[in-house]
Amino acid sequence: MSSWVDKLTSRKPKSAEAAKERLKLVLIHDRMDITQVELESMKNEIIEVISRYVVIDQDAVRISMNQDGRENRLVADIPIRSKSHSRTR
């Protein structure tokens, strides 16, 4: 039901927007009780473990933290490279 009127009237720039964005990140870390640095090294270890078993496209790996109600969700999108080429060779 969004019209151009809604877009015009509900534009929210400035400091409230900044507050919301900053809070989003802060709350994710508070709830998980994990620092940004730890989160980064966890991601790297996940990639490392999976790489031991399958070939993955490291550049396309996406691991992010999503908020789902009061729960945080670690969402990993890890594309696995097909082995079919190597088999036929």
Place this chain on the structure above:
Amino acid sequence: MSASVSTITSGKGGVGKTTTTANLAVALAGMGKKVVCIDGDIGLRNLDVVLGLENRIVYDLVDVIEGRCRLRQAMIRDKRMPELYLIPAAQTRDKSAVSPSDMVRLCDELREEMDWILIDSPAGIERGFRNAIAAADSVLVVTNPEVSAVRDADRIIGLIEAEEKGPAKIILNRVNQNLVKRGDMLDVPDVLELLAVELIGIVPEDEAVTVSTNRGQPVVLDSHSKAGIAFSNIARRMNGEDVPFVNMDDKSGLFDRLSRMLRTGGD
């Protein structure tokens, strides 16, 4: 009769817990309910001055718990209301004088004769907070639309869940509609999205709160004050009434009308 025990807490100090507790207590009592409010902030007694009952204190919460007086003797009756009582906090003791099980026992005794027991929690996440929620059937979290208050509210909501007292409900206090319109204050939907809990009240920033607190007359007694109306709406929601949210209504009402008008070319 079995009272409902509701604890008002926040994490961060200075967001309006005590003002909220006092006003909800007066509003519920004004609706004909039997209400007792308990100041859980031992060592930093304040609910008495906000209610204007500071000159009538003889015994306090710790006196009851340590058996120096009967429960009834520590209940100060607010004469403005038919059935409103205050159990003040001790001023010369600290939180360790009370345990969570003391609070449960005290509230069980009060439940028999009351409709509502409101507990004003101290700020923080330690002993005082745990005492305050021990007996709670429901927990109301007061917060302001500011980063520090919202962050602390989130922490406290998590702790309330961990203690199996959740889900908590939010009272968003001191909303300044001018700042919100300018884009310089978090709006109600922003805070609800961040905290992901149910809303039970929006209280606008209102100078009448300061004026009425100066006099020891809770702002709900002033039927013209916006904050007073907001507090009495919360009290009605606590009693199960379906009361529309004032601020959001004003705004969506205006916006809806405006956009409908422009979409249909006027009506």
